[in-house]
Amino acid sequence: AAGVIQSPRHLIKEKRETATLKCYPIPRHDTVYWYQQGPGQDPQFLISFYEKMQSDKGSIPDRFSAQQFSDYHSELNMSSLELGDSALYFCASTHTGTGKGSHEQYFGPGTRLTVT
């Protein structure tokens, strides 16, 4: 079965540079979530999109922005990178539709960002 695809898998940037992370959700999934996982930490929710509109916002720095495109893929743009931005960035997708109930999220393999 198709899974969530993230690219690149690894990224090395210097301080103050910019980075763009991409996420391709499972086909027919309409909702994308971004999480940041620092070394030895639990994943922290950054932002989510449903049908190309921002649906929820977590602890995303103002230096970061994201969007979801018409094909449902999403990009996380990170500017003025800091050493503390070094982390594993996960994208997850789900089908929200109009129904209620739990919507388990399917995670991609993550992008490991290292800021030097």
Add this chain to the structure above:
Amino acid sequence: GDSVTQMEGPVTLSEEAFLTINCTYTATGYPSLFWYVQYPGEGLQLLLKATKADDKGSNKGFEATYRKETTSFHLEKGSVQVSDSAVYFCALSLYSGYSTLTFGKGTMLLVSP
């Protein structure tokens, strides 16, 4: 706010031992509960879930029962294998149109032969 508390690791067991990883939650509503597993260098995989009180989620020999009265969702396995070595995350999701996950800190499990 909503939160998940897991027992601290690492949990070190011998193969075929019984496993319990405790998880309790605090939530303003009626959450769905999940266990995710993360193998070294990999992403998060959904292990099991439960959406209402007394539901039991199970997968690959792992089980967890949604206990509303004790706000708990403890993970158990009767006989662990070396291949179960990983980090296990308990998580909750409150449906409010969208289901953002709130994770616990994770518990590392190390199983030796």
